[in-house]
Amino acid sequence: MESGSKDYMRLEIPSLSRNESFARAVIAAFAARLDPTLEEISDIKTAVSEAVTNAVIHAYENEIGPIIFYACIENSDLIVEITDQGQGIPDLEKVKQPFYTSKPEMERSGMGFTIMESFMDELTVITGQEEGTTVRMVKKISAKSSKGDAINGGQNGVSD
Amino acid sequence: MQIKVKQVKNNLIIELSGELDHHHAAEFREKFDAEWNSKAVRNLILNFAGITFMDSSGVGVIIGRYKQVDREGGKVAISNPTPGVKKLIEISGLTRIVSVFSTEEEALQSLE
Numbered sequence: 001m002e003s004g005s006k007d008y009m010r011l012e013i014p015s016l017s018r019n020e021s022f023a024r025a026v027i028a029a030f031a032a033r034l035d036p037t038l039e040e041i042s043d044i045k046t047a048v049s050e051a052v053t054n055a056v057i058h059a060y061e062n063e064i065g066p067i068i069f070y071a072c073i074e075n076s077d078l079i080v081e082i083t084d085q086g087q088g089i090p091d092l093e094k095v096k097q098p099f100y101t102s103k104p105e106m107e108r109s110g111m112g113f114t115i116m117e118s119f120m121d122e123l124t125v126i127t128g129q130e131e132g133t134t135v136r137m138v139k140k141i142s143a144k145s146s147k148g149d150a151i152n153g154g155q156n157g158v159s160d
Numbered sequence: 161m162q163i164k165v166k167q168v169k170n171n172l173i174i175e176l177s178g179e180l181d182h183h184h185a186a187e188f189r190e191k192f193d194a195e196w197n198s199k200a201v202r203n204l205i206l207n208f209a210g211i212t213f214m215d216s217s218g219v220g221v222i223i224g225r226y227k228q229v230d231r232e233g234g235k236v237a238i239s240n241p242t243p244g245v246k247k248l249i250e251i252s253g254l255t256r257i258v259s260v261f262s263t264e265e266e267a268l269q270s271l272e
Contacts, residue, residue, distance in 0.1 A: 017183040024213075042213075042244035049215040053182045098253070107185070109220035111252045118251050 005072035005079070007033075012068045015056045015084070023069060023082075024048045030071050031078045034141040043119040044078065044139055050112040051082040051135040057103065059086025059133060077121075078139045085132040092125055162210065163191045171271055172201040173264065177210025180218035189221055202234040203271045207264050209240035219252045226257050235259070237267040 009030050013019045024045040031044050055067045070081040089095050095102070096117075101110035117123050122138035161178035172195060180188065196204075204225060208214075226236045239261045241249060249260060261267040 020181050020183050021179055021213075039243065039247075042247070045213060046215050046244070046248060049181055049213075049217075053215065053217055056182065107189075107220040107224040109216045109223055109252060111216040111219055115216050115248070115251060 005074050008072035010070050012066050014064050015060045015067050016064060017056050020049055020052050020056065023052045027071055027080055034073060034076060034078060036141045040139065040141055047116045047119045047137055048080060050116050054112055055084040055086065059084040076141045076143065078141060081134055081136045083132060083134040088129045088131050089127040089133055090129060092127060161187055163188065165195050167199055167201060168268060170202040171205055171268060172196060172199060173205045173207060175207040175210065179213040180211055181215050182217035185217045185221040192225055204229050204234065204236045205264060205267045206238045207240050208238055208245055211245055214245045214248055216252065219254055222254060222258065235271055237261060237270060239264045239267040
């Protein structure tokens with residue numbers, strides 16, 4: 001699924017919850033070269049966090065497995081792919097509905113996919129039982145001239 | 161994550177700093193439980209001035225606290241959210257159950 005972009009990164013980390021913040025910081029740092037606004041960086045971090053958290057909680061449940069991150073830049077698009085080798089999503093359409101969660105006892109809000117869809121420009125999910133899941137997201141970074149805010153444009157907001 | 165707690169009349173005010181994600185949600189939940197059960201309070205104000213990041217795990221833990229406070233007849237308010245957190249609160253539909261204010265004082269006034 002990975003494209004042939006020459007400007008890319010690849011990373012593999014175990015599905016530990018403390019890696020959620022690490023993963024979103026890495027993708028945000030990679031995206032910074034597109035000079036995104038603070039809002040765009042915040043959107044990317046939130047969407048990445050949702051995908052990683054799903055892998056930690058749902059794909060591997062109580063086990064630890066690998067999560068593979070691939071990100072690349074094509075023109076002014078950031079493409080992020082987050083892949084696990086976990087149990088897959090049995091009923092994707094149901095899972096994508098707002099407020100649906102398979103783990104209400106864990107106080108999951110059921111908003112993960114809704115947030116990924118809202119905060120990114122494209123979302124594709126490829127999943128199969130016992131085959132793992134790949135979440136592919138595209139964020140179109142606005143052209144600098146249309147940002148209209150030199151301060152925001154200059155500080156690309158990778159604060160952590 | 162840093163958690164500071166204070167009480168103003170019958171309002172429990174929790175000031176959070178750092179990142180409210182899945183990794184930190186349990187810490188916040190445990191602190192809330194301890195404070196809520198040991199103080200004579202009715203309403204909850206979450207001051208998010210220091211929250212630099214939140215995702216749907218944060219939304220989940222807020223909904224959980226709302227259910228408990230609501231069951232006991234109280235209200236939940238959020239104050240001082242940063243723009244990113246505010247956007248998430250709006251998109252996730254939290255504003256249907258929790259009021260959002262730009263300052264802690266406004267949140268307190270609304271609960272009087």
